[in-house]
Amino acid sequence: MKHVLVTGGAGYIGSHACKVLRAAGYVPVTYDNLSTGWADAVKFGPLERGELTDRARLDEVFARYQPAAVMHFAALSQVGEAMREPGKYWHNNVTGSLSLIEAAVAAGCLNFVFSSTCATYGDQDGVVLDENSAQMPLNAYGKSKRAIEDMLVDFEASHGLNSVIFRYFNVAGADPEGEVGEFHRPETHLIPLMLDAIDGKRPALTVFGTDYDTPDGTCIRDYVHVMDLVDAHVLGVKWLEDGKGSRVFNLGTGKGFSVFEVIENSRAVTNRAVPYEVGARRAGDAVRLVSGSTRAESELGWRPARSNMETMIADAWRWHQSGHYDR
Numbered sequence: 001m002k003h004v005l006v007t008g009g010a011g012y013i014g015s016h017a018c019k020v021l022r023a024a025g026y027v028p029v030t031y032d033n034l035s036t037g038w039a040d041a042v043k044f045g046p047l048e049r050g051e052l053t054d055r056a057r058l059d060e061v062f063a064r065y066q067p068a069a070v071m072h073f074a075a076l077s078q079v080g081e082a083m084r085e086p087g088k089y090w091h092n093n094v095t096g097s098l099s100l101i102e103a104a105v106a107a108g109c110l111n112f113v114f115s116s117t118c119a120t121y122g123d124q125d126g127v128v129l130d131e132n133s134a135q136m137p138l139n140a141y142g143k144s145k146r147a148i149e150d151m152l153v154d155f156e157a158s159h160g161l162n163s164v165i166f167r168y169f170n171v172a173g174a175d176p177e178g179e180v181g182e183f184h185r186p187e188t189h190l191i192p193l194m195l196d197a198i199d200g201k202r203p204a205l206t207v208f209g210t211d212y213d214t215p216d217g218t219c220i221r222d223y224v225h226v227m228d229l230v231d232a233h234v235l236g237v238k239w240l241e242d243g244k245g246s247r248v249f250n251l252g253t254g255k256g257f258s259v260f261e262v263i264e265n266s267r268a269v270t271n272r273a274v275p276y277e278v279g280a281r282r283a284g285d286a287v288r289l290v291s292g293s294t295r296a297e298s299e300l301g302w303r304p305a306r307s308n309m310e311t312m313i314a315d316a317w318r319w320h321q322s323g324h325y326d327r
């Protein structure tokens with residue numbers, strides 16, 4: 001069987017990617033330093049512990065498995081932290097990715113699937129965000145991801161590295177079979193924090209700003225189910241294996257939900273009240289991030305089947321209540 005090296009395979013999106021890779025007939029090899037991931041989330045292939053900046057360790061892992069492709073998820077990804085500690089984002093995300101890209105090229109592994117973000121677009125309220133939109137990130141998280149996209153372009157020109165770059169909108173939900181799910185410590189994301197507030201693990205959700213220029217004053221995001229998102233990644237590996245070359249794809253549904261709309265959907269799905277309070281805006285947040293592209297559907301054949309808000313919340317809620325979440 002072919003191997004795929006999955007950096008960050010012990011994390012939220014990476015662990016779901018390993019599950020679908022395995023189902024598609026690949027062996028996912030997780031490369032993770034377990035700084036934010038969990039060894040018990042690595043269920044579908046081997047775990048190789050290591051730092052992205054440890055080139056000797058990366059070389060050893062590439063030599064051992066000779067992967068057909070890399071899926072690069074490992075990264076710091078919190079907007080708030082990126083505003084407070086930008087250096088961490090430049091060191092970890094950019095230096096780590098450079099080391100990984102150089103190791104992949106040296107090993108002759110020229111198929112690279114990269115986890116980028118709609119945060120690279122920044123705040124362009126009113127502009128349709130497709131893959132050709134300008135990238136004007138607002139924070140070191142988005143800037144670090146844009147820098148890695150630039151790196152991939154350079155290494156294609158110099159070494160023939162082929163990349164599929166996915167710019168994710170907001171990822172939510174969990175494996176409906178309950179084998180893996182979302183688990184961050186600390187948790188910073190809207191839906192898991194809301195579910196925590198619903199079942200009393202936290203006193204209340206804080207809504208970050210109600211004075212934005214949107215119909216209800218709260219920020220708008222485009223939410224995509226993690227299972228749909230990782231399905232796109234497997235299609236990305238196949239795209240590269242078929243020799244279709246480098247391509248950028250937005251992964252979103254094109255439908256925006258405000259924070260208050262997500263709260264209302266959570267109330268309806270769980271049939272429980274959502275305790276919340278209104279707080280200040282969070283620095284670095286864009287007003288509205290909604291994908292304006294269907295390229296992934298038309299070119300990759302992506303069919304996002306679970307990315308409606310009720311299903312995402314229901315799957316997240318089932319995982320939340322499963323006990324895994326309390327580890």
Ligand code: UDP
Pocket residue numbers: 079170188189190191193205206207208209219220221259282285
């Ligand atoms: N948000 C919020 N309260 C929270 C966490 C998030 O109001 O405790 C808002 C945040 O301002 C943004 C949306 O929820 O508008 C999604 O934030 P999240 O951190 O989940 O993802 P991001 O958009 O930063 O990737």
